[in-house]
Amino acid sequence: MTTLLRISNVSKEYKMDGVVFQALDNVSLSIKKGEFVAIMGPSGSGKSTLMHIIGCLDRPTSGKVYIEEHDIFTADDAELAEIRNTHIGFVFQQFNLLRKTSAISNVELPLVYAKVSPKERKERARAMLIEVGLSEKMGNFPSQLSGGQQQRVAIARALVTKPSIILADEPTGNLDSKSGRDIMTIFQNLHDKGSTIVLVTHDEDVAHHAKRVVRIADGKIISDGKPSKRT
Ligand SMILES: Nc1ncnc2c1ncn2[C@@H]1O[C@H](COP(=O)(O)OP(=O)(O)OP(=O)(O)O)[C@@H](O)[C@H]1O
Ligand SMILES: [Mg+2]
Numbered sequence: 292m293t294t295l296l297r298i299s300n301v302s303k304e305y306k307m308d309g310v311v312f313q314a315l316d317n318v319s320l321s322i323k324k325g326e327f328v329a330i331m332g333p334s335g336s337g338k339s340t341l342m343h344i345i346g347c348l349d350r351p352t353s354g355k356v357y358i359e360e361h362d363i364f365t366a367d368d369a370e371l372a373e374i375r376n377t378h379i380g381f382v383f384q385q386f387n388l389l390r391k392t393s394a395i396s397n398v399e400l401p402l403v404y405a406k407v408s409p410k411e412r413k414e415r416a417r418a419m420l421i422e423v424g425l426s427e428k429m430g431n432f433p434s435q436l437s438g439g440q441q442q443r444v445a446i447a448r449a450l451v452t453k454p455s456i457i458l459a460d461e462p463t464g465n466l467d468s469k470s471g472r473d474i475m476t477i478f479q480n481l482h483d484k485g486s487t488i489v490l491v492t493h494d495e496d497v498a499h500h501a502k503r504v505v506r507i508a509d510g511k512i513i514s515d516g517k518p519s520k521r522t
Pocket of ligand 2: 339340
């Protein structure tokens with residue numbers, strides 16, 4: 292299978308008041324097309340930092356990041372934004388929807404940046420919202436949607452550009468268990484249809500949807516393999 296994403300010897304340092312904090316320490320990881328990977332680890336271990344680097348939202352202090360054939364280290368900010376827009380679909384724990392914008396317009400937004408025509412934008416956003424089960428709620432603002440519905444809008448927004456990789460940072464973290472399971476069913480279906488998914492979670496049940504679990508502690512990968520057996 293093709294390697295979609297490769298990072299090698301990636302470190303990330305944060306400097307605060309002259310003190311350097313090593314959030315990622317020499318991390319290497321490679322993800323192939325069609326994989327479903329869960330990232331787990333204690334709070335503060337560097338999971339979100341890693342996701343931001345994989346998702347081209349941030350740059351490493353040192354090390355190499357490749358998304359398909361693109362070398363992130365040498366890309367300038369405009370190229371980075373372009374790579375992000377065409378290859379990455381990001382789903383956040385806090386949904387990150389525009390508050391004063393309807394569900395459908397939120398989903399259309401990445402297509403505005405991608406300069407897709409208004410007509411095609413509407414059609415694609417509509418189709419995505421139907422796919423996540425929100426055909427009745429397209430005109431609702433985020434405040435008029437439940438948490439689970441808001442996260443489904445966010446997933447539709449992440450998918451509407453047909454990204455090569457879907458990144459989700461604790462997508463069920465702010466949801467009740469039923470909404471969380473509905474969201475995981477969507478990810479499971481996406482995976483079954485061939486999508487590449489990297490998902491951060493604290494929840495072993497959520498991680499069981501993945502075929503591979505990468506565990507991080509103190510900015511280092513401490514294990515990488517199949518999910519542990521359910522007890
Ligand atoms: N912008 C920043 N400046 C300084 N330190 C930061 C910054 N962002 C993150 N850190 C530190 O880096 C470490 C890793 O943070 P990160 O957000 O990646 O953790 P996490 O594994 O996602 O934790 P959680 O499970 O709580 O979301 C933490 O100790 C955090 O305080
Ligand atoms: Mg985090």
